[in-house]
Ligand SMILES: Nc1ncnc2c1ncn2[C@@H]1O[C@H](COP(=O)(O)OP(=O)(O)OP(=O)(O)O)[C@@H](O)[C@H]1O
């Protein structure tokens with residue numbers, strides 16, 4: 001189910017003194033099964049963009065087409081689009097409200113009017129997909145740890161069985177263990193050809209998981225490409241107030257000292273191999 005964004009623009013509070021241009025002339029396509037990372041400085045338009053991808057915000061200019069459904073079309077079936085494109089907001093645990101974890105995860109499927117058996121199947125599958133035991137299903141979501149609450153909230157979106165899963169800063173505010181748990185689960189959520197779109201402030205996280213990265217700057221798509229292509233443009237990223245993965249920084253520092261290493265490396269193992277190769281081959285110059 002490709003998602004095609006063409007010349008998308010969005011202005012908040014247009015025509016008022018508080019007018020704010022959030023997106024300008026943005027075009028890209030996300031293919032089935034891709035893992036796309038979205039990075040950008042605070043206020044660059046990331047959250048505004050992803051809310052267009054499931055029709056929560058309508059384009060002011062341009063189009064968003066999801067699986068041939070044009071979301072700006074007045075007659076577009078937005079309910080169907082939201083079933084296919086699941087959006088996990090920043091801090092989704094604030095939206096938990098039911099008495100038990102099972103009821104919370106089952107909220108979306110119940111609204112679809114599914115049978116009790118199907119709701120139960122989806123709730124159990126979703127709780128397993130977020131790595132929680134079934135024993136937590138009858139607990140109150142409010143008794144869980146921060147990381148567990150977040151996983152319950154994500155399970156609620158997974159229970160809708162979306163083909164595209166969008167996560168806005170899924171690790172924000174979690175401790176290192178909680179972060180790692182969520183990140184390693186993203187690979188599992190991709191199983192079965194699901195598309196993943198992950199907004200993140202962490203270059204290391206997107207470098208590890210994304211096939212392709214979109215870099216937003218002041219509402220525009222400033223760059224897109226593989227992690228290698230994007231991280232080889234370190235100077236431009238720094239100009240936009242962005243960081244690069246630790247490995248890319250180290251490589252750049254080594255290159256400055258005359259070490260012959262390729263541009264855009266971001267993986268520690270890859271860097272280790274490249275250094276060893278050069279040391280063994282006697283090519284090192286420092
Ligand atoms: N509801 C709103 N009303 C008015 N302006 C808004 C609204 N939401 C966002 N904006 C403005 O639109 C621009 C883009 O905001 P957006 O939240 O999409 O950025 P972001 O990249 O997600 O930022 P962050 O990294 O802080 O989450 C910013 O200038 C912001 O102030």
Ligand SMILES: [Mg+2]
Nearest residue numbers: 046047048168
């Ligand atoms: Mg945001």
